[in-house]
Amino acid sequence: MSQTSSISAPRALSARTPAIARRKSNRVRGTWPVLVLFLPPALLLFTVFVILPMGEAAWYSFYNWNGYGLPTQWIGTKNYELIFNNGAFRQALINNGLIILVSIVIQIPLALWIATMVTHRIKGAVMFRLLFFLPYVLADVAAGMIWRFVYDGQFGLVAGIFNAMGMSAPFWLADRQVAFYAVLGVIVWKYFGFHMMLFVAGLQSIDKSVLEAADIDGATGWQKFYRVTLPMLGSTVRLSVFFAVIGSLQLFDMIMPLTGGGPSNATQTLVTFLYSFGVMRMQVGFGSAVGVVLFVICVVLAFSYKRIFMKND
């Protein structure tokens, strides 16, 4: 019988194989070719076109520069002072805030409500989902253009409605007071479908038996939704808000065909402001400073939101 309880002196024998060759890892043999072939393309592109420009934006933002030659005219934080004293920029900030507010208060509840409807077992539910998602797939530019027509006071649908009622048609997009609310309407029209789809996916991932258990427990439809469904959708709601916030900060493509930021800067967003005041006038320093502000807002919002609300997701 052989009993080898074998805790013997470690490495007694390994001295026999000369210490040359205990390479770090034999599994990893052939690591270098992969790393050298696979990483650099992405790394190079990303560094050159994402990271460096962001760094340069920070650098340029301290200069007054038109983009030619080298930036030489150091003006300190003057650009930032100019930005925050600019009425159009403040309007853009307010507008971006409004978009976020409308997204959270109107768009997401709307999307959730519609999602609960199109997850019922009815004929045509899938068709409705597709239809509601369609605006999200269209390009912002096209959507903006379509709604410019809809809002047009002479030829548009709004004009048609007002004319039919015997009133003279308003030019909403040309009205400082109204223009941005009109834009907000288009934003909801275009983006609620995306949030609806997130909720549809969230609703479908809820275990049916949980809802059946609630049925057995005697919950009414509303109670079931409020006490069971909604809490289980928590992470989807947080995700949805997150995308609404990030999306609002990027809004540009749709504004351009609708109003171009006008009338008199009433519909500027941060990015349209950057475009009209930085790019169009080739104010590289000023524009870069706007970019930096936008960057800081994005990062701060993303980080703090993730920290505070999405800890467990």
Next chain:
Amino acid sequence: MTETTAPIDAATASSGGRSERLPTKIYLYTSLTILAAIIIIPLVTTALGGFKTLGELRGNPFGLPSDWQWENYGGILFSQRYWLQMGNSLLIAGLTVFLTLAFSAMAAFAFAHVKFFGSGFLLNYFLIGLMFPAATAILPLFIRIRDLGLLDTYWGVVLPQVAFGLGMSILLFRNFFRNLPSELFDAAFVDGAGYIRFFWSITLPLSRPIIATVGIISFVGSWNSYILPLIMLNSESKYPWPLGIMVYRGEFSTDWQLILAFITLTILPTVIVFFAAQKHIIAGLTAGAVK
């Protein structure tokens, strides 16, 4: 075996359970029809508007055209600019998709399977790209493209688009690769495959779902993108269609019937492809959000 995580399937109806009662049905269909009307009326009137005369547009914005003006659409369809813009968009999007897939799949593979010093740090480096839009760095980006001599070339649009898409794409690919069973890797290794062989013969053939997802995200993003081409391209002959629409509208500022026809024709491919491949597109576009 390798039932890899299915993409979320929001486009198919669930089955089972009881069917709805009549009052519920009435409530559902009424609400949904009203909402559907709000979605579809602007789109349909746009398409129909392209068949009207300017005068009729004014008097009859909602109804069918009394006299179908086919030449509005015909003129655009037989013009070179429409096809040129579509071609430009297709070319730019094609290049973007190809490079995004190639670069991000390779990088993600390295992150998923190769242990190397600093890999965590490097991955986070790429994930910075998720946090801010291209617009924030648009001016230095313009200067960089100009200094590289890429202004007014397709590459001037494609390369930044690829670069800004890398963060999300690498993340999606990496998560997918890591969910492939690790025993496959061991088996291939025992069979004598190296990393590159494994990537080519095992990983890629198994990655069709995620390739489709990343491809769709990057294609739709590029097809619809406006700000990068707006800043990087000067000559109209290179314009993709979102820029083209704006130019067209500038030229025919009040000829709404022509503009509407043009819009309809430019979004038509999107709508057709969307309904033809809705399952994949919805899964693709929501995947970035869910994973």
Next chain:
Amino acid sequence: MAGLELRNIAKSYGSVSVIEGINLSVEDGEFVALVGPSGCGKSTILRMVAGLEDITGGDILIGDNVVNELTPRERNIAMVFQSYALYPHMSVYKNMAFNLELSGKPKDEIDRRVREAARMLELEPLLDRKPNQLSGGQRQRVAMGRAVVRDPAVFLFDEPLSNLDAKLRVQMRSEIKTLHRKVGVTSIYVTHDQVEAMTLADRVVVLNHGVIQQEGSPMELYRRPANLFVAGFIGSPAMNFFDAVIEGGTARTANGLTFPFVSDQQLVDGHKVVVGIRPEHFLTGGALAGEVTFVEPTGGQTFVTLDLAGHQTMVLVSSEQDIDTGASLSVSAPIERTYIFDAEAGNRLSRN
């Protein structure tokens, strides 16, 4: 074909040591099973032999060559994985041909060898199928076919049957045994199932906490367990244990049960020991009497749980006897089948 030798191999992650100084030699053509509870390090050892895991100390020899630094392909080993790890996008044929293709074998040779292996494992009708069109047992056979086809020096099995249902497991067990008899390749088989290890292997190695507890033929382990761990691990249902102290040459529990045994060495009174008796070794009639608390008839035999002075004891009796819950039953433990272990060190003190 070749034997295999592990000399003092060790594995640690940072300062955490999972395998310490394992020594094991496997003869050419031998079938050795590594068995132990999950986390005992058996899979790690197998993966180190395969070259999928680095070793932090010691040497692995296949034949006469130290293979520490070789990649898996250079070691000429084949491995059957727990999940089979078939390439889902390749047909059965391609799965089996993959490694031959990688090593650049000519097409006709690949074809010949794949078909030969397929014939041996009765896979011929399945060669064009994809893995997801196969049943569990068929996948298992493909995984073995993939290993056989390359004519390796050593076969490694990593819990290959644990994904199958009980009936298939028994069937595949005999197929593995048949296969081994046919090809006669040195094999190492990792499992947590002691029955599987005992039925398949020429030699069983019991591991716990990264240390070899005992190695030997299946019956050796059953008859002469080296320590408490092996005694409790091998055998089903498990051995009964009683805490006791030595008193005048017998072991006596706190509640008064005494067990005579054949000692291997001089033991002083008061020495703390553990008495072990297998359920199947109790004889009916004797000094140990208690109430039957639980009866589990299984057909041929009946498992009886007996309350021996507060000690729930499993006893196996022939099903000829009718025993009811609540009845009293007296049994005895034969002296030559009573095991005594040191309570602290765990090693066996009785002769048998």
